[in-house]
Amino acid sequence: MKIENTKAQMRKGVLEFVILQLLNQKEMYPSDIIGELKESKLIVVEGTLYPLLTRLKNSGLLDYRWEESKSGPPRKYYKLTELGEQFLSELSQTWNELVHAVNQTTTKD
Amino acid sequence: MNKTINVNIGGRIFSVEEDAFAQLEKYLRTLRSSFEGHQSADEIISDIELRISELFAERINESKQVIVIQDVEAVVTIMGKPEDYLDEDDEDEREFTKAKSSKKYEKRVFRDPDGKIIFGVCGGLSAYFGWDPIILRAIFVLTTFVWGTGPLIYIILALIIPKAKTTAEKLQMKGEPVTVDNISKKVNESFSGMKDDIKEFGEKHDISSESVNSAGKQIGDVIGDFFEAFGKFLKVILRVLGKVIGVFLFIGGAFGLMAIITSLIGIDSFAEATGDREFMEFVKAMYTDSPKQGFFIIGCFLTAGIPLIAMLLIGIRLLFTRIKYPGVIAISMVLLWILGMGILTYSGADLIRHRDTSTEFTQTLPLQLDNTIDTLTLDIEGANSPRIKFRNRFMEGSIFYEGGVTIPWADSTNVLYVGKNRITVRQSAGKKFLLEVEKYAKGATDKEALMNAREIISHHQVSSDTLKISPYFVLGDGTRLLSQRTRYTLYVPIGKAVHFATRSEDIIYDIPNVSYTHDRDMIGKTWVMTEEGLKCTSCENRDEDNEETDVDANIETSTIIIG
Numbered sequence: 094m095k096i097e098n099t100k101a102q103m104r105k106g107v108l109e110f111v112i113l114q115l116l117n118q119k120e121m122y123p124s125d126i127i128g129e130l131k132e133s134k135l136i137v138v139e140g141t142l143y144p145l146l147t148r149l150k151n152s153g154l155l156d157y158r159w160e161e162s163k164s165g166p167p168r169k170y171y172k173l174t175e176l177g178e179q180f181l182s183e184l185s186q187t188w189n190e191l192v193h194a195v196n197q198t199t200t201k202d
Numbered sequence: 203m204n205k206t207i208n209v210n211i212g213g214r215i216f217s218v219e220e221d222a223f224a225q226l227e228k229y230l231r232t233l234r235s236s237f238e239g240h241q242s243a244d245e246i247i248s249d250i251e252l253r254i255s256e257l258f259a260e261r262i263n264e265s266k267q268v269i270v271i272q273d274v275e276a277v278v279t280i281m282g283k284p285e286d287y288l289d290e291d292d293e294d295e296r297e298f299t300k301a302k303s304s305k306k307y308e309k310r311v312f313r314d315p316d317g318k319i320i321f322g323v324c325g326g327l328s329a330y331f332g333w334d335p336i337i338l339r340a341i342f343v344l345t346t347f348v349w350g351t352g353p354l355i356y357i358i359l360a361l362i363i364p365k366a367k368t369t370a371e372k373l374q375m376k377g378e379p380v381t382v383d384n385i386s387k388k389v390n391e392s393f394s395g396m397k398d399d400i401k402e403f404g405e406k407h408d409i410s411s412e413s414v415n416s417a418g419k420q421i422g423d424v425i426g427d428f429f430e431a432f433g434k435f436l437k438v439i440l441r442v443l444g445k446v447i448g449v450f451l452f453i454g455g456a457f458g459l460m461a462i463i464t465s466l467i468g469i470d471s472f473a474e475a476t477g478d479r480e481f482m483e484f485v486k487a488m489y490t491d492s493p494k495q496g497f498f499i500i501g502c503f504l505t506a507g508i509p510l511i512a513m514l515l516i517g518i519r520l521l522f523t524r525i526k527y528p529g530v531i532a533i534s535m536v537l538l539w540i541l542g543m544g545i546l547t548y549s550g551a552d553l554i555r556h557r558d559t560s561t562e563f564t565q566t567l568p569l570q571l572d573n574t575i576d577t578l579t580l581d582i583e584g585a586n587s588p589r590i591k592f593r594n595r596f597m598e599g600s601i602f603y604e605g606g607v608t609i610p611w612a613d614s615t616n617v618l619y620v621g622k623n624r625i626t627v628r629q630s631a632g633k634k635f636l637l638e639v640e641k642y643a644k645g646a647t648d649k650e651a652l653m654n655a656r657e658i659i660s661h662h663q664v665s666s667d668t669l670k671i672s673p674y675f676v677l678g679d680g681t682r683l684l685s686q687r688t689r690y691t692l693y694v695p696i697g698k699a700v701h702f703a704t705r706s707e708d709i710i711y712d713i714p715n716v717s718y719t720h721d722r723d724m725i726g727k728t729w730v731m732t733e734e735g736l737k738c739t740s741c742e743n744r745d746e747d748n749e750e751t752d753v754d755a756n757i758e759t760s761t762i763i764i765g
Binding site: 123124127137138139140141143144146147148151164165166167168169 | 212213214233237240241242245246249250252253255256259279280281282283284
């Protein structure tokens, strides 16, 4: 078992959650999301994001609209759908439970 | 000065340098191929292109207006390699990505369509095990000759092992991780091949979504390859065989030439050093004057050397297929060889001319013996057996060169030809022991032949009751070889006896006797001359002989019974 695989797995699970969180706060276009994620070191290369966004969109959690940009071509702004909000609240709950569980087990002894 | 290309990336126009453009295009192509079959591939790619255009835009300003290769490399680093893009949690594509990812890190056996000679089985297997394909190919070809199993196994493997079609599969076949670097490396190797692969993969994917024809396609593949393959199969057998033969020809030719040059060029300096002058001495013994000797040597070199040179050249040609010889070489070699044959024929005819008469020269030597003795002992002269003195070359009927031996009675210490003496025993008509020597030689005329025969030097000595004969005769320096030979005959009067000393085995030859005893069984015994011939007087193994006869008789009897 490789540590890199485990790390990647954990990061991937969290990544979805974080993206949904970010988009819950405001509409964003991919470069914005990348900026945030890079700051938190959740992604290493940007390419990872696009298939993920497409998948979330395809499963109806996200929606997007095109918006004119002053500096270039139109941008794809993503936002959460109603389904996405439900999904996120469920994830938040699970996340809190996980955090609780991890804290409890790591501080036990 | 560099050429730039204007491209539209994600709705923006960029001036991109040519090499940077090639790099970018390659990157996008590999990306696209890594998303092959993904239902939203186009959308993802266009999103990525948008992002790339943004990143490029950040790198453009008033003073820098062109995208160079460093920019592309930087962007590729930011965006990541295609394998980072795969989203393994993708539920819709789970099966697809899983299959892809499990394929990705495992080495798998494929047939290698790029390095193939027939079906690419050996290439693929060798890539899998990391061997040189020539080894497997040689094994398959060689097993053809063993039990014919090679081709059978090969065909089975060709049907079982799938062909590597996509670049990813080709990399897997070699066990290289499917990274963009490796893919681009591969792509560089076969740019157009890559295109076909993508196309082919697309086609294959369509077909496999029908999911019925994949087995058929595999067989179709093999059949499709078959016609091309059959010709190539013969070709590979010939090629591997060619290499093997090439090695043999090369080695044979090289060694043969070395041997020839050693004996020919080695005339003086080299031969002197190694002490191996036999060929030259032989030539000298055949021809007296040096132009004839030289002529003969050139003839020998051409007739023996040209085929060896041809072997060497053909061997080289088979081993290194790129080497080509101009036709004039072959023609001139054939002509030289014919010339060599002509020279040898002439030299041979010359030799025969000098040998067309043969003459015997007989000398009868009365032995200075005390006539009162009844038994004469026959022995050889000299301390050593000639077999020891002249190693193993001392043979019946051959004359050989021997340098550097001292033979006191021959008055010569260096160049000598040594032949074997032999002696037989006959009944003497008179009352005395007699020794007769026949010397035999060839020559152009009777006179010459007689002269040549007289030149044979042989020696014997008599002391009271012992006759010692030298086991060899010699020919002095400068003598030509003219089939010289000798024969001694000892005449024994009736009533007198001869004793063969143990060492006389070397010279006695075909001695008639009443008991038909072989020469080698006659030594160490005393034989008395009777009216009928020589009779053994000191033989104690009469019983043994009888037993043998009995055994023979038994066999005969039993044969009769069977009959």
